[in-house]
Amino acid sequence: MRRLPALVTTAITAVLCGQLVAPAAATAEGFTVREAKIAGSGGISLAAKVIEPEGADRGPRPLLVMPASWALPNIEYVGAAARLAHESGYVVVSYTARGFHGSGGEVEVAGSADVADARKVIDWAVEHTSAGDEHVGMAGISYGAGISALTAAEDSRVDAVAAMSGWSDLVASLYPNETVSSAAAELLLASGKLTGRLGSELRELERAYRQHRVEDELDMARERSPKNRIDQLNANGTAVLLANAWQDSLFPPGQITEMFERLNGPKRLMLSPGDHATPELFGAAGLPNRVWERVADWFDQHLRGVDRGVPASGVELQPLNSSEWRSYSSWRAVSRRTETHYLDAPRKRHPLAPGTGELPTDERPSWQHRIEAGDPTLAHSGTVLVSGALQGFTRMPVGVPLPLVDREDAAVWATEPRSEEVLVSGTPRLGVTVTPSARSVSLFVHLYDVGPAGRGSLISRKPVTLRNGKPGVQQRVEVALRPTSWEVPAGHRLALVIDTVDTRYRDESSGGTVTFGSPDGNPADLRVPFG
Template structure:
C-alpha cells in the first residue's frame, strides 16, 4: 500500500498540460571580422558503419543520392505487412499511408553529419507590430524542407517576432482583474514571464549557452501566445542546418580521477541515477556513469526553429557495439518532470509502469532501442516557455530534435535525415506524441499513454472547470520554477474562483489541441480507468478518428493514470501488460519484425484486476442495464455532503444525493463504456452544474473515482438534458449491482466562490452499457513478457 501512496504523490507531478514558456532569441548577421565558434551536429563520418543494411530492412528504401545532387527524393516509409498475423484488425496490416501533397519535413543532404560553423552573433530584440493574439494559428506544419548542407555554412537563428495581444474591447470584470494582479505577483516571485527581465534560472541557462556557442546574449524577447501566420512562414522559409551544442557536466571530471573516480565516484553517480526525478535533476551537474567499451550517452542543447535551446539526452541501445545502429525511441516526460537520464532504469520502474504506464529508459534500451529524452521548453534546463504542446512551438522543437537524432552514428536510418523512430511517454509526454506524429512524417509509431484528445473536454468538461487539477498543476509548475505562459496562471486562478474560463482562454486551449486527423502512423493508446483528468473518453475520441481514417489502432485500459487504483494496491499485472504491449507495438512497427504479435485490439482491466479483451474496439455491446426514477428534490449545497473533498480530484460516495438503484445482475456482466443519463428538472439558484457518478454497492467505492458534470439552467423553467458519463470498466457477478448518484457538489470541480440553489427533479433515466459476453475473452492472470529479438 505504501508504494501506491508514494505513486499518488508522483502522479500529482505528472499531470497533463497546463503550462507555457519564455523568451525567444534572434540573431543578426555577424559583422566582418568577428570571431566564429563551431557547433557540430555530429561527426562528419558518413561511413557505412552508421548506415543501415538495406538487405535486412523491412522498409523500402530509395538509392543513396550522390554527393553532387541538390535534391533528395522523398523516401516512402511502409509498415511491414504479414498476412499470417491477424491479432489486430485488418487495418493494422495495411502499409502506413502518406498524407497527400505534403513534403517530408526533412529532405536532407545525403551527408547529414556535416559540421556546421556558427558565426558569432550578437542577439538583439526587435519590437513587433501589434496584432490580434487570437487569430487562428496555422496547423499544417509539414511543408518544411531543410536545404542541402553546404561546406561550413553561416548559421543564423531566425528571429521569431512575438505578436502581442490586442487589448480587450471591454473592461474585464473585478474577479478577472484580481486574478491577473495575483498572477503578476507570482510571476515576479518565481521569474518574470514577460517584459525584458529574465528570471535568474533563465539568465543562467542563457549565459551557459553563450559560453558554449561563443555568442553575446541580450535580454530575451517574450514569445507570442498565439503565433501569427507570417512567423510560421518565416520559420519554414528559413530552415537552417542542425545546431547542437554539446553539454559537459561540471562534476564529470571527478570520474576521471585515477582510482577514486572509477572505484568511488562512478558507482555513486550510478546509484543517484537509480532514484527517479532526483537523478534527472542532478544529472546536468554529475553526468552519466562513465563506462568504457560501448557508445557513450551524451547531452546536447538542440537549437529549435525559433532559437530556443532544448536540453536533449541521447542514450544508445544497451549492448550496441561501435559502428552498429539501432532504431530510436523518443520518450517524453510528464508535466513538471525533466527528461529521464536513468540509463539502467530505476528502483521504482515496476511501480511507475504499473501506476502510470511509464516505460523506463532502461527497459527500452534493454529491448534494443536508442532512447532520446529532453526537458520540454520552459522547464528545467531548456529555454523558452511551455506552450501547452503547441504544434508551432513544442512541435517544432521535436522536429529539431529529430533532425539532430538523424545525424547520430548509432541511429538506424530509413533515408538520409529520416531515422527509424518510435515515441513513448505519459500525460504531457503522451500529448507531444500526438502533436509530433501529426506534424512530422518521419515518426513510425507512437504509444501515447494517459494523454488527451482535447484540453477543452478534459480540463473544462461541459463548461465546468477542474479546479482541483488546476491547483495541483500550477503548484507543480511553481515548485519546479517553470516559465509559464502569462495567460495560464490567471486562467487557473479565475477558474478556481468562479469555476469558469474566459472565452480567450478557451480559444487558447483549442489552438493547442493536437490535430488527430493528420496522424497516419500505427498508434497504441493506453489509458487509465481511474484517470480523473484525462478519462477514457479522451482516448476513445482519438481512437474513433484514427480508425475512421484506416490507421492501425489498439486500445488498452489499465487501472492507473492520474488517479488512485483503490481496489488492488499490490497487483502488478497492469504494468506487465503495459510493458509487454508497448514493446510488441514498437517491435512490430518500428523494428519492423514480421509477424510480431500485438495482442487483441482492445484490452481492459476491471475493479478486481482481472484482464479481458476483445478483437474489436469498441467492444460489441450487450444488453444495457437501465433504470428510471421519478420526482425528487436535491438541495444544491457547496462543499458539504457532495462527492469527495473540495479541491481534491477523487470521487467518493455522497450523502447529499439523489440515488437511482440499478437492477442486480443475474449473470456475469461486463460493464464497459460510457453510461448515459437523461435528467428532466427545474430549479432556482446560482449553480450551473450538478454531478453524476456510479457507486459499486459491494464496496461502496465510486467506479473509477470518476464524476461527470451535468450542466443545468436554474431559471424556474422545466428543462431536459442528456449526458454521457465518463467511461468505466466494471464486472458484476450475479447478485451484484451499482447505483447512480446525482450530487450537488464534487471535489474535482469545486470552486471558491460558492453556488447554491434547489434542483427539482422531474425524472431521471440511466442506461449503463455492457459488453456482449460472446466476444469477451479472459486471457488469464499470468502475463508472460516476450519481445522480438
C-alpha cells in the same frame, strides 16, 4: 486547496524516486548514456539524454524521441530507454520540455513551439547519432504524450506513437461539461511554477481561471488538442498506441476512447486501474510493466518490422476491481449489450429508510423530485491523484455508505440485487429532466456497485454544469459518464447518486434547489453497458 502544493511535491518526489534507478541501469553493457544540449525552436537549449546502443553500426538505427512529462526532467525515461536500446537497438533521445528545469524558454503548454522543438530533436538525432529518419517513433507520459501525438500529426517522419496518460481533448479534460476541474488546474499550475517558467499564454490562462472566465481561453485548449489533428494522423498512417488510467485525475478516459474510435490506421487502446501516470510509472524506470512491454512490442512491430503478434487494431482493458486483462477487437466490442433502467420517484420504503428511487427496466408514471443545492454529501469522487492511485495499486475503491447519503442534498436510485455476476463494460449514460431554481447549477453523477451491507464502490462518475439558464425552466440533461470496466458480483446492486458539490471541481451550486423529473414521453433513464 492548501494541501495541493504539498501533494504536488509528494507526487513529483515519488515519480523521481521511482525512476532514480535508471542511471544505475546505464552502467550495464550494451548501451551508453550521455548528456546533450539540443538547439530547439528559436534557438533555445533543450536538455537531453541520449541512450545509444554500443557496437558496430548496421545501417541507421531506429529512433525514439521521448519528451519528458510536465514538471519532470529528462531522467524520467532513462530506465525504459536503456532497455529499449539494449534489447532492441533503438537510439533514444529523452529531453526536458522547454521552460522546465535545464531547458531554456518558457512553458508553452504543448503549443506550436513545443512541436517545433520535437522536430528539431529528430533533426539533431539524425545528424549526431547513429539513428536515421526512416524509422522514427515518439513516446511519452502525460505532457510528453500530448507533445508526441501533436508532433506525429505535423511530421510524417514519425511512424509510430505511444501516448500514455495523455490527452486528446484539453477542453473535455479540464472543463468537462462546462465544469471547471479546479483540482487539476491547481495541480498543474503549482507544479509548473515549482519546476518551470510559465509562458505568456499560460499566465493569461491562469488569470482567466482565477477570474472565473475560463471560456475566454478555450481556443488555446482546442489548438493544443490532438483530437483536432486526427485527420493528419490518419493521412500520415501513424501507428498510435493510447494508454490511460480509468481514474485519471487530469485526463479522463472518455476523451481518449473518442480519439481511438476516429483513428483509422494501426491503433491500440489500453485502459487500467490507477490515476494519472501511475499505470506506467514503474515501467518508465525500467521495471517490468504491462504498458511499457506493449509499447516495446508496438515499436518493434511498426519500426523494426518484427512481428510481436499485436493486431493492427485492438483494445486491452483491465477492470477496476480485477487483475485480469481482457482483449477486444475494437472499442465497440467492449460492450455486448446495453440495459436501460428507468428512474422511478425516490420514496421511503418504511419510516426509517432513506428515500431511494427504483431503477426498473420498464417505464413508470411521470414524477418530480426536489433536492437542495450547494451542500456536500458523502458521495464524492475521492482525492485527486491519491484515490485513483490506491485503486490501482491496492484495488481500494472510492466508497460511500449509501444509506447515509443525505437525501435532502442528493437524489438516489438503486436496482434490485443482481442474480448473477455481470461486467459493466463501456460508457454508462444518463438522461433526466432537470429544473434548477437558480441560473446556474453543477450536478455530480455517481454510479456505484453496492454490496448487501449498503457499502458502495464508485464505478463511474461525471460532472455537468448548467450555466446561464432560466430559473424554473425544465431542460433535458444527457450525461455520458466515464468509460469503465467493473465486475459486479451476484447479490450486489447498481446505484445512481446525483448531488451538487464535489471538491475536485469549481461548482456553481451556491444554493436554491434542483428538481429532477421524468415526464411522460421523455422518461428519465440510465443506460448501462455490459460486456
